[in-house]
Amino acid sequence: MRSWCNPSGHSDAQRITFFMQTFSLKDTPFQLDLTVSCGQAFRWRQYNGFWYAPVGDKIWKIRQERDLLLYDGPTEKELIRYFGLDIPLDDILTDIDRDPLIHAAIRRCLGLRIIRQDPWECLISYICATCANIPGIMMRIENLSERYGNKIEMDEMTFHTFPDAKRLAEEEMCSIRTCKVGYRDAYICGAAEMAASDANWAEKIAGMPYPEAHEKLMRLNGVGPKVADCVLLFGFEKYEAFPVDVWIERILRTKYLGGTRKLSYKRAGSFAREHFGQYAGYAQEYLFGVREEIGRKGE
C-alpha cells in the first residue's frame, strides 16, 4: 500500500521523502540492517537512516521500523522475493539449530535472511571477492558499475547499475583492469563471455541439483569451490551450498571437530551438510554473522 508518512515526530530523513511504500512483517522475523550489511551483498549503503542500493535497473531505498518496512523502488512482490520474506525462516532455523554454538548464533542474528541476488552480478561479485575484505569487494563492484553501468540520480546522490554480461563482454581486458580488479580481470572477461554467449546459462544452473551446479560453475576460470558455493547460495537458492572461507574453516576446525590440521574444502562442506542438513547454507550465514566473537585467531 502507498501511505503518507506523518512528518511529525519523525527524522529529517523521513520528512524529506514524502511517499514510501510500507510492508508489514507481522510475525516474520527480519533484521534489515544485518541482512544488507553482513557481507552477502555488496551494494547497500546507508544514508540519512535509509539503505540504498541499485537492484536490477532501479534504486531501492528502505528502512525498517520494528515490524514495518518503509521502502521505495521495488514492487511489494519484488521486495518479498529479494529479501526472501516468503521463506519460512522459523522452520529453517529450527531445522539447523542442532548444537549450542549455532543456537547462540541464531539467537544473536535472528532475522538475518539470505538475499536472492541476481546470478550474474553475484557471480562477478564473488569473483571479485578473492583475497579481499568487504570494503575492497564493494570498491571493485562500484568501479565496474561506475564505468560500465547506467547512472541513476536519487535523493541528490548518484548511483550506477551493475553492467550486464553483454556490456562487459565488449570490453578488452586492459579496460577492465582500470577498475582495479587486478588479476581478476581475465576471470571477469571469461565469465562475461560465457554469460553473454548463452542467455540461458543461469536457468540451466538453476535447474541442476547442487553438486552438478557446483561442478559446472567451477569450470569457469577464477571460480573455485568457495566462489561457486557463494554464487549458488546467494544467486541460486541452493541452500546446501556451504561456503567455507578462512573464518568458517577455523570455526569448524576448532569448535566442531577439535582438529589442528587445516580442513580440506570438501571435508568441511560435507561435515557441514551432514551436521546442519539441507539448509546448511543458512547455518553458514549465521555462523559467519558471529565469526568475530567465536572464530578469532588463536582461539
Added chain:
DNA sequence: TTCCTACCTGA
C-alpha cells in the same frame, strides 16, 4: 591428496 607459489591492489 596435500602443499607450494604467484597473482593485483590497498589497508
Added chain:
DNA sequence: CAGGTAGGA
C-alpha cells in the same frame, strides 16, 4: 598480509 584460485610439484 588478505573472506581465493590456478598451476605445478
